[in-house]
Amino acid sequence: MIGVISYLVFFTTVAAILGIAVLGLNLQWGNTGLFNGGVVASFGAGAYGTLILGGAPQESQLGGFELFYPLALLGGMAAAGILAWAVGRLTLRLRHDYLAIATFGVAVAFENVMRNATTITGGAQGIRGFERPFRQMLGDGFTYNLVFLIAVLVILCAVYIFLERLTVSPFGRLLRAIREDETAARSLGKSPDRVRLISFVTGSVIIGLAGGLYGTFYAFVSPQDVLPILTFQIWAMLIVGGAGNAKGALAGAFLIWGAWTFSGWALSRFAPVEAQLYTGSIQFVLIGMVIVGMLLWRPQGLFPERLIVSQPGRSREKTQAEGFT
């Protein structure tokens, strides 16, 4: 019984952390229409940034500044934000799939830098020896995980509220207008380039926050954590849940992470021994099928975006708009 609860805590923590990343991507894609194919670069910048700034000094390795944990986490978010700003300045002129290709390339380059810049990132070994906050007080066991889960859920709620406020504000309206028709928005006095950059950086900072929490949870990060598959998993979560709908994005995170872990378990349990080597690849295929299947048969996701009728001062009136695609 304790084993099940303990596993559920573990599962929920990871799903909630990924949920934060999906919310960040939802701001970029769902609200602004930015096709970010390099989610994992922001995630990794947050994880590496947090661990380098907050970790203990390691031999023959730069970093290990042992910063006060919240500062380290903020530093990780800043690293993701600065990276996104630089990438955004260079690539946000691109549209649609071209932006996806460029950002995907950035993420692959990021992984390679992490793998090879041994003196900063520990190379393929990753960053070890990170002292998790409050570990001395709470130990390493179930109590720690439970407290950590609660902290993650609180952060998730804060991010959710922040983004919901943003979505219903005039800023959210501006993001949607730019997503719908940039030329028309520009003709009405808006500057799409600036707004796209703000949205891209903000979303990336949130994804970086998720990365920082992920690194903290495992007290470890290595290039294996910043492989392209994570980008696809986070995209699958958003597409299944429903782009443009924050609740859907969160539901998608839990559903896909559940399906991923379940399929991993089922394959290792039931696949014939000679096929065990390939179960990882089968999971990749499955996630690809989920993305393609959703795009073909239910592109709006399980929880479609709702049309917001701006009514300040009153409870927001939302009507389901027909034919959203």
Place this chain on the structure above:
Amino acid sequence: MDDAILKLSGVSRSFGDFTAVDDVTLEIRAGSITGLIGPNGAGKSTLFNVIAGELAPSSGSVSLSGTDVSRLPPDQRFALGLGRTFQIPRPFARMSVLENVMLAPLQQTGETLLGAVFSKARIREQEEAIRSRALEVLDFLTLRPVSDQPAGKISGGQMKLLELARVLMGDPRLILLDEPAAGVNPALTEVLIEKIEELNRGGKTFLIIEHDMDFVMRHCDPVIALAEGKVVFQGTSAEAQSNPVLLDAYLGAPVDA
């Protein structure tokens, strides 16, 4: 009232070897409803895009109320009082008609990231004001009944009215309309004409591209004609109706030549 609100001098625009707009010099009188006519491919839409800032001129200059705006992007020209609609309407399709209109006002506190999250009271105040102004404009343009519809679901004619509604929220002095009557049912065209004339009496200047000669001759004065990128006629609509070149090119022949 005879000062120029818009001045083009020697404006050209080429795409590769093709010169779409060729050395156009003209003035739009403040308070007028000026019609811009010409056969397909004459360069009318290109000229519009150069005036609105969507395209940079290859040479020449555009000035708005005495300010040289040749190098300014469209958003800054809107802020200086230049509004435009599009030949093929560009609604923000998955937003409500009301939201489309509420987007347009400039200088909204809630349009900045921090303002949106932290200045709640100020935003509510501004939104109330913008909302009631938007509903007034929608009322004026007969769009109030569809204000909660997704803008992508209303009729083509209503989309043209919606584009005008959005533009009006910025309170521009000069409004460019690209084929406002094309593809619109006659009843809505009547509404549109009536509203344009009412706005014009209120001091707004219009520059209108239109294929419908009847529309141009009845409602636009003066008239400018473009052919192969050049201005071939500029004068009153009475003069236009007796000009042999124009008669030959547009009035005698089928209109949509």
